[in-house]
Amino acid sequence: GNSVTQMEGPVTLSEEAFLTINCTYTATGYPSLFWYVQYPGEGLQLLLKATKADDKGSNKGFEATYRKETTSFHLEKGSVQVSDSAVYFCALSNAGGTSYGKLTFGQGTILTVHP
Amino acid sequence: DAGVIQSPRHEVTEMGQEVTLRCKPISGHDYLFWYRQTMMRGLELLIYFNNNVPIDDSGMPEDRFSAKMPNASFSTLKIQPSEPRDSAVYFCASSPSGRGGAGYTFGSGTRLTVV
Numbered sequence: 001g002n003s004v005t006q007m008e009g010p011v012t013l014s015e016e017a018f019l020t021i022n023c024t025y026t027a028t029g030y031p032s033l034f035w036y037v038q039y040p041g042e043g044l045q046l047l048l049k050a051t052k053a054d055d056k057g058s059n060k061g062f063e064a065t066y067r068k069e070t071t072s073f074h075l076e077k078g079s080v081q082v083s084d085s086a087v088y089f090c091a092l093s094n095a096g097g098t099s100y101g102k103l104t105f106g107q108g109t110i111l112t113v114h115p
Numbered sequence: 116d117a118g119v120i121q122s123p124r125h126e127v128t129e130m131g132q133e134v135t136l137r138c139k140p141i142s143g144h145d146y147l148f149w150y151r152q153t154m155m156r157g158l159e160l161l162i163y164f165n166n167n168v169p170i171d172d173s174g175m176p177e178d179r180f181s182a183k184m185p186n187a188s189f190s191t192l193k194i195q196p197s198e199p200r201d202s203a204v205y206f207c208a209s210s211p212s213g214r215g216g217a218g219y220t221f222g223s224g225t226r227l228t229v230v
Binding site for chain 2: 041042043044045046089102103105106107108
């Protein structure tokens with residue numbers, strides 16, 4: 001079955017530091033990959049996505065590249081801000097089969113950014 | 116567009132009581148998902164519907180849980196009887212199609228506490 005593994009957190013950084021949150025996946029076929037962000041007290045919001053190998057998703061200074069050879073989709077940001085403090089979820093979705101339409105989430109990584 | 120509307124935002128109930136969580140998806144979205152989030156288990160997909168029909172309820176933990184979608188604009192998740200281990204945040208999400216997660220919009224969640 002499908003699975004997503006994220007680096008364990010929590011991650012604590014100072015403002016303007018470089019961020020990497022690792023994500024690897026197991027899936028059949030050619031999944032689409034996503035990063036979602038959850039701010040305190042809110043639901044999940046789509047941050048970025050990539051639908052095929054070597055695609056790079058980007059939004060709000062965050063980037064992630066779909067690496068099929070390493071089955072990875074690591075999230076990066078060059079300079080984090082206090083407002084980036086949130087929980088980040090890596091997820092995948094298969095386009096067909098019994099998993100059609102379903103998102104499989106990683107366990108989430110808590111990011112805290114200090115001034 | 117008001118987004119996915121969930122009610123109530125918070126629910127505190129006594130063990131053994133019936134609890135009903137409500138969700139109004141985005142108009143035109145034909146997929147609806149119920150997720151449960153806990154610190155121990157992360158995000159779990161409980162059940163999802165397509166065009167008001169339950170497609171996969173394999174994530175429903177036990178018979179105490181039931182979900183309905185009587186029409187395209189309303190869904191309920193019921194727990195009867197409730198137990199302390201059901202305490203969690205329950206999210207509803209909707210999507211215009213099942214292909215990928217890009218169309219997923221999450222509600223703000225219902226925080227359930229069973230005492």
